[in-house]
Amino acid sequence: MNPVLETRGITKNFGAVEASRGISLDLRPGEIHALIGPNGAGKSTLIQQIAGKLRPDAGSVHLLGEDVTALGVAERARAGLGRTFQVSALAMEDTVLQNAVLGALGARGGRVPLFRGALHDADLRATAEAALDRVDLLDSADMQTAALSHGQRRQLEVAVALTLKPRAFVMDEPMAGLGAEGSARLTRFLDGLRDEAPILMVEHDMDAVFALADRISVLVYGQLIATGTRDEIRANPDVRAAYLGEDA
Numbered sequence: 001m002n003p004v005l006e007t008r009g010i011t012k013n014f015g016a017v018e019a020s021r022g023i024s025l026d027l028r029p030g031e032i033h034a035l036i037g038p039n040g041a042g043k044s045t046l047i048q049q050i051a052g053k054l055r056p057d058a059g060s061v062h063l064l065g066e067d068v069t070a071l072g073v074a075e076r077a078r079a080g081l082g083r084t085f086q087v088s089a090l091a092m093e094d095t096v097l098q099n100a101v102l103g104a105l106g107a108r109g110g111r112v113p114l115f116r117g118a119l120h121d122a123d124l125r126a127t128a129e130a131a132l133d134r135v136d137l138l139d140s141a142d143m144q145t146a147a148l149s150h151g152q153r154r155q156l157e158v159a160v161a162l163t164l165k166p167r168a169f170v171m172d173e174p175m176a177g178l179g180a181e182g183s184a185r186l187t188r189f190l191d192g193l194r195d196e197a198p199i200l201m202v203e204h205d206m207d208a209v210f211a212l213a214d215r216i217s218v219l220v221y222g223q224l225i226a227t228g229t230r231d232e233i234r235a236n237p238d239v240r241a242a243y244l245g246e247d248a
């Protein structure tokens with residue numbers, strides 16, 4: 001099957017720091033692919049290049065077979081790349097519905113000053129409500145976003161991403177800031193989301209990684225040292241030495 005998302009030979013240097021060294025990986029239909037690695041390994045740098053926030057020095061990013069390397073964040077989002085962030089990008093003062101409508105407006109290429117009118121736009125509202133329903137937040141549509149739990153905020157971020165009808169998700173530490181119960185709930189939720197669109201996620205929470213990931217890629221000092229199934233990664237001596245071994 002053709003990959004939905006692919007990087008080919010992504011290379012990025014910050015001065016003498018080789019943050020990405022010729023990284024090639026792919027995301028296949030229906031899968032959750034977790035990217036793990038020690039602090040400073042280059043996970044965020046890679047995700048930012050995939051999302052379009054950083055331009056690689058060399059290499060390319062392909063979405064649905066198209067080379068999107070020259071596109072910015074918003075263009076990639078409109079091309080089908082859904083993204084959630086380590087630090088929430090939600091408007092905390094606004095309601096849950098307003099945040100979702102803002103996402104739907106962005107999908108249409110609208111600008112924020114049109115936002116007030118957008119709330120009364122039946123199509124935008126329907127798109128937003130359908131996305132909220134998908135993440136079980138429709139009952140909370142009129143709540144202020146700040147009143148949501150951390151886990152619900154993650155779900156709202158996914159709803160905002162869903163309004164763009166993503167073909168692939170890129171998630172930066174979705175479990176960050178969640179307690180054990182919140183992580184377990186979000187894990188169940190993401191498990192069902194993979195059928196909507198495959199997910200490439202950076203995650204430090206190994207319980208979540210091993211519960212969810214069909215494949216795991218391990219990044220160390222900017223280099224991909226292994227990609228494989230959970231069992232392959234657990235058994236890989238290089239991975240154990242470089243990374244998982246830290247916990248052994």
Ligand SMILES: Nc1ncnc2c1ncn2[C@@H]1O[C@H](COP(=O)(O)OP(=O)(O)OP(=O)(O)O)[C@@H](O)[C@H]1O
Nearest residue numbers: 014017018019037038039040041042043044045046
């Ligand atoms: N804008 C930047 N300028 C200079 N160096 C940078 C920049 N961004 C990242 N780096 C360096 O690149 C390397 C990779 O950093 P990156 O944040 O991608 O790692 P990470 O795996 O995401 O780490 P963490 O798990 O701690 O979030 C580090 O050595 C970091 O100091």
